[in-house]
Amino acid sequence: MPMNPPNEKYDLVVVKDLVKYFPIRAGVLLRVKAHVQAVDKISFSVKEGETLGMVGESGCGKTTVGRAILRLIEPTSGSVFINGEDIVQMRAQSLKQARRNMQMIFQDPYASLNPRLPIGESVMEGLHIHGIGHPKERWDIAINMLRKVGLEDYHARRYPHEFSGGQRQRIGIARALALQPKFIVCDEPVSALDVSIQSQVLNILKDLQAEFGLTYLFIAHNMSVVEHISDRVAVMYLGKMVELAEREELFRNPLHPYTKALMSAIPIPDPTVKRERIILKGDVPSPLNPPKGCRFHPRCPVAIDICSQEEPEFKELAPGHFVACWVAERNS
Amino acid sequence: MSAAQVASLSPEAVTIEERSPFQIVMRRFQRHRLAMISLVIMLAMFTITLLAPYIAPFKIQELSVNKYFVPWGTVDAETGRVHHMGTDHIGRDYFSRLIYAGRISLTVAILSVLISETIGIVVGAISGFFGGWIDTILMRFVEFMLTIPQLPLLLIISSMLLRNEELIAIPEPVLKVMGDILLLSPRDSRNAVLIVLVLAGFGWLSAAQLMRGTVLSLREQTFVEASRSLGASNFRIIIRDMIPNAMAPIIVDASLGLAGYIVGEAALAFLGFGITDPVPTWGNMLAASQQFMLDRPWLPLVPGLPIFLCSLAFNYIGDGLRDALDPRLKL
Numbered sequence: 289m290p291m292n293p294p295n296e297k298y299d300l301v302v303v304k305d306l307v308k309y310f311p312i313r314a315g316v317l318l319r320v321k322a323h324v325q326a327v328d329k330i331s332f333s334v335k336e337g338e339t340l341g342m343v344g345e346s347g348c349g350k351t352t353v354g355r356a357i358l359r360l361i362e363p364t365s366g367s368v369f370i371n372g373e374d375i376v377q378m379r380a381q382s383l384k385q386a387r388r389n390m391q392m393i394f395q396d397p398y399a400s401l402n403p404r405l406p407i408g409e410s411v412m413e414g415l416h417i418h419g420i421g422h423p424k425e426r427w428d429i430a431i432n433m434l435r436k437v438g439l440e441d442y443h444a445r446r447y448p449h450e451f452s453g454g455q456r457q458r459i460g461i462a463r464a465l466a467l468q469p470k471f472i473v474c475d476e477p478v479s480a481l482d483v484s485i486q487s488q489v490l491n492i493l494k495d496l497q498a499e500f501g502l503t504y505l506f507i508a509h510n511m512s513v514v515e516h517i518s519d520r521v522a523v524m525y526l527g528k529m530v531e532l533a534e535r536e537e538l539f540r541n542p543l544h545p546y547t548k549a550l551m552s553a554i555p556i557p558d559p560t561v562k563r564e565r566i567i568l569k570g571d572v573p574s575p576l577n578p579p580k581g582c583r584f585h586p587r588c589p590v591a592i593d594i595c596s597q598e599e600p601e602f603k604e605l606a607p608g609h610f611v612a613c614w615v616a617e618r619n620s
Numbered sequence: 621m622s623a624a625q626v627a628s629l630s631p632e633a634v635t636i637e638e639r640s641p642f643q644i645v646m647r648r649f650q651r652h653r654l655a656m657i658s659l660v661i662m663l664a665m666f667t668i669t670l671l672a673p674y675i676a677p678f679k680i681q682e683l684s685v686n687k688y689f690v691p692w693g694t695v696d697a698e699t700g701r702v703h704h705m706g707t708d709h710i711g712r713d714y715f716s717r718l719i720y721a722g723r724i725s726l727t728v729a730i731l732s733v734l735i736s737e738t739i740g741i742v743v744g745a746i747s748g749f750f751g752g753w754i755d756t757i758l759m760r761f762v763e764f765m766l767t768i769p770q771l772p773l774l775l776i777i778s779s780m781l782l783r784n785e786e787l788i789a790i791p792e793p794v795l796k797v798m799g800d801i802l803l804l805s806p807r808d809s810r811n812a813v814l815i816v817l818v819l820a821g822f823g824w825l826s827a828a829q830l831m832r833g834t835v836l837s838l839r840e841q842t843f844v845e846a847s848r849s850l851g852a853s854n855f856r857i858i859i860r861d862m863i864p865n866a867m868a869p870i871i872v873d874a875s876l877g878l879a880g881y882i883v884g885e886a887a888l889a890f891l892g893f894g895i896t897d898p899v900p901t902w903g904n905m906l907a908a909s910q911q912f913m914l915d916r917p918w919l920p921l922v923p924g925l926p927i928f929l930c931s932l933a934f935n936y937i938g939d940g941l942r943d944a945l946d947p948r949l950k951l
Contacts, residue, residue: 391849
């Protein structure tokens with residue numbers, strides 16, 4: 289395992305030109321007719337110990353990015369380095385080893401636990417797969433993890449159907465943590481929960497991050513959740529990353545028109561504050577056949593000629609602030 | 621609710637009783653009255669046939685010379701044993717043969733179900749889980765087999781196998797064990813083993829289709845993806861995630877299958893292509909009685925009734941299990 293450079297946060301996860309196309313098969317012979325361009329050439333990195341929030345509307349490819357990074361689906365091309373090792377090139381055996389360091393927390397707490405396993409067994413599953421400890425030790429680790437997420441010892445023998453959504457999500461967190469991973473992809477972990485439970489789960493995630501020095505890729509579509517938990521925020525639109533910046537910078541000074549529109553949609557709990565709402569027209573274009581040039585240009589309020597011709601590059605316009613937009617580039 | 625009331629509820633007071641999925645299913649099954657009655661009937665039948673040597677007054681092939689078709693309840697003058705249901709056309713005790721026949725018929729049905737469901741689970745799980753060309757080859761084969769009318773094929777194959785002893789060599793220990801279970805000589809039990817193989821050889825097809833469908837839907841479940849992200853192998857996912865969660869429809873299929881195999885075995889025996897006299901089964905007892913049924917109408921009814929009861933009981937048990945295991949009901 290490479291040594292961490294002292295005093296400086298290094299990039300634990302580096303994603304380079306990640307592409308995922310889903311083939312559409314049709315006809316009798318199931319020939320590939322077209323591709324859904326779910327994720328198209330995305331590059332970013334996640335520093336050790338930070339939380340990178342990833343936002344975007346439904347179908348923009350956020351979840352696909354998370355799953356491709358963990359190789360739960362095979363990326364079409366590109367590379368993902370975790371701890372300096374390329375996950376995409378790994379063979380089965382080394383991939384299994386690598387999985388100890390990267391885990392996922394899933395969106396739907398009702399579907400993510402095996403209904404036939406007592407939850408203690410579910411939490412132990414990873415330890416068993418990787419041959420860590422003997423059964424007694426595994427059980428102790430599982431109990432310990434359940435305590436860390438606020439559950440009691442006697443819960444371990446119960447089945448998933450006996451728990452509420454929030455509890456199940458905490459069980460999912462305990463399962464992900466049992467292997468003591470470094471990097472966790474949180475795929476909309478709170479969007480299926482009641483608002484009152486959301487903050488509880490978010491706080492558990494924050495506490496655990498502080499305790500174990502975890503690194504999160506936090507996928508969400510709720511801006512206020514992302515603002516609450518993230519150090520940096522990435523914005524995705526139709527399979528592309530359009531903006532990436534420190535949280536304060538992004539919320540104070542969004543550069544991409546899509547990010548601006550997203551920001552203006554965050555409700556402000558004060559009826560006297562009036563502000564300009566940017567309302568986007570039309571629907572998200574189909575990822576089967578995305579628009580030429582900048583993918584946002586058909587809906588963009590400030591689009592200029594070049595936007596429909598050439599694709600903007602993902603450039604660092606201010607220190608640590610990356611944007612893919614012709615207009616923002618001209619203005620800077 | 622006031623704060624005081626909330627505080628007064630101790631954690632122990634509000635925790636619900638811990639129940640495993642199995643206990644929940646059992647509780648729901650018990651509410652199904654017909655299924656419970658059927659279960660009791662079947663348990664009674666199993667007990668009687670298991671205790672056959674102790675209950676039956678006569679041996680399977682024991683002949684009473686010159687005592688054909690004696691009335692019910694006739695006492696054997698020499699030994700004092702009772703022909704509860706009289707004797708058949710060559711003087712064998714009808715009641716004793718009925719019990720031994722039940723033992724053979726039920727054993728054949730149970731073994732056929734076990735073998736066919738096991739093959740079905742394995743083939744279906746592989747086919748559904750791996751998909752692609754493996755799935756295509758396996759499922760097209762299954763569909764091809766299912767398009768062939770079953771009964772004529774069963775008749776041809778079973779008669780071929782039964783007539784030519786050399787065609788399939790069944791290991792001696794298997795015959796020995798089977799003979800011990802059925803209380804027959806290894807030679808006589810050969811036919812029973814063959815019938816099990818023939819019935820199971822066609823029975824696994826629908827079980828495989830059922831399993832494949834279930835696995836296809838399970839494969840997309842998030843908890844399977846979770847296992848994968850933990851590093852679980854395909855084998856482990858199939859064993860740990862797929863099969864336990866796919867058992868509900870398989871169990872229902874098995875109980876309905878038992879009914880089917882009892883009738884199927886009886887049909888083969890009735891047509892003379894299954895287990896044949898002198899080894900009794902409900903089917904061949906029925907077949908033997910048909911030429912005398914106009915004069916003595918109870919003769920076919922005696923072996924017919926348990927066939928009818930078993931088939932009905934297993935169907936009700938299957939219904940009860942289906943309701944109890946219904947995944948749409950919240951576990």
